Amino acid sequence: MNIGDVAARSGLPAKTIRYYEDIGLVKPLRDSNGYRAFREKEVHKLIFLGRARALGFSIEDCRALLALYEDETRASADVKRIAEQHLERIEQKIRDLNAMRATLTHLIEECAGDHRPDCPILEDLARPGGRKVAG
Amino acid sequence: MNIGDVAARSGLPAKTIRYYEDIGLVKPLRDSNGYRAFREKEVHKLIFLGRARALGFSIEDCRALLALYEDETRASADVKRIAEQHLERIEQKIRDLNAMRATLTHLIEECAGDHRPDCPILEDLARPGGRKVAG
DNA sequence: CATGGGGGTTCCAGTTGCTGGAAGGTCAAG
DNA sequence: CTTGACCTTCCAGCAACTGGAACCCCCATG
Numbered sequence: 035m036n037i038g039d040v041a042a043r044s045g046l047p048a049k050t051i052r053y054y055e056d057i058g059l060v061k062p063l064r065d066s067n068g069y070r071a072f073r074e075k076e077v078h079k080l081i082f083l084g085r086a087r088a089l090g091f092s093i094e095d096c097r098a099l100l101a102l103y104e105d106e107t108r109a110s111a112d113v114k115r116i117a118e119q120h121l122e123r124i125e126q127k128i129r130d131l132n133a134m135r136a137t138l139t140h141l142i143e144e145c146a147g148d149h150r151p152d153c154p155i156l157e158d159l160a161r162p163g164g165r166k167v168a169g
Numbered sequence: 170m171n172i173g174d175v176a177a178r179s180g181l182p183a184k185t186i187r188y189y190e191d192i193g194l195v196k197p198l199r200d201s202n203g204y205r206a207f208r209e210k211e212v213h214k215l216i217f218l219g220r221a222r223a224l225g226f227s228i229e230d231c232r233a234l235l236a237l238y239e240d241e242t243r244a245s246a247d248v249k250r251i252a253e254q255h256l257e258r259i260e261q262k263i264r265d266l267n268a269m270r271a272t273l274t275h276l277i278e279e280c281a282g283d284h285r286p287d288c289p290i291l292e293d294l295a296r297p298g299g300r301k302v303a304g
Numbered sequence: 305c306a307t308g309g310g311g312g313t314t315c316c317a318g319t320t321g322c323t324g325g326a327a328g329g330t331c332a333a334g
Numbered sequence: 335c336t337t338g339a340c341c342t343t344c345c346a347g348c349a350a351c352t353g354g355a356a357c358c359c360c361c362a363t364g
Binding site: 036037038048052067068069070 | 339340341342343
């Protein structure tokens with residue numbers, strides 16, 4: 035199977051698939067004309083990668099998950115640990131973003147948004163150091 | 170004022186301040202020895218930048234905000250619009266992350282996390298296409 | 305006066321995960 | 335035989351820094 039078909043089947047751009055080969059995530063064979071020849075195994079891996087990336091796993095996490103995926107003797111605890119660590123990072127990001135949202139929402143409410151220059155948003159940005167995040 | 174003092178006062182690493190000069194966000198003078206000579210104006214700008222970056226504004230947003238900050242004839246509506254667009258992006262990110270969190274939380278709950286290879290997390294990742302995000 | 309340490313300077317490379325584009329080889333159809 | 339859709343490689347660039355090398359500057363101490 036050529037890269038175009040694999041792109042269609044996996045939902046990943048061909049560029050991305052080449053990149054994944056570059057960094058050693060998949061190792062397709064080559065036809066005599068130099069074209070990549072993907073087997074079902076690689077297609078499955080690429081689908082796996084697409085899904086893992088969509089869940090926000092880093093490439094290095096994906097590499098580890100893929101290794102576990104292929105390892106029949108894996109312990110599910112190893113998979114779970116990676117997922118839990120990733121979840122932790124996501125939850126931290128959500129907390130950070132929620133804090134930003136709260137502050138921004140507040141500032142936007144306060145700002146008249148008219149033709150005059152007075153602006154609580156700029157006033158806040160100009161003030162150094164840790165202000166409370168909302169209120 | 171030298172870069173070290175400015176770094177201390179603004180809370181930004183010296184490296185970052187140099188980078189901000191590189192991309193034209195601040196334009197410190199130079200002493201005869203080649204050292205950057207920051208005036209209060211630049212310190213204020215850097216504090217502004219630090220705060221804006223902490224709220225997640227992109228560098229290009231920061232550039233625009235800084236221009237408005239310096240423009241006495243600005244309309245607060247222009248500031249507000251930038252902030253609102255940024256808030257929109259943040260809220261979108263939060264939605265995306267919440268979806269990931271829901272899926273991951275669910276998968277983690279399902280996974281035994283023991284020495285056996287069976288793993289609902291890997292099973293999910295291996296399945297192509299759009300699954301529902303939680304449940 | 306030499307030396308040491310703590311500033312400062314520049315420039316280059318690396319990070320993450322691709323993405324775009326140039327320049328070219330291959331192949332099936334008309 | 336040419337067109338057009340594929341495929342190939344390689345190089346550059348995005349965001350926003352960060353680390354490091356190699357170097358300069360200045361002051362204090364012995």
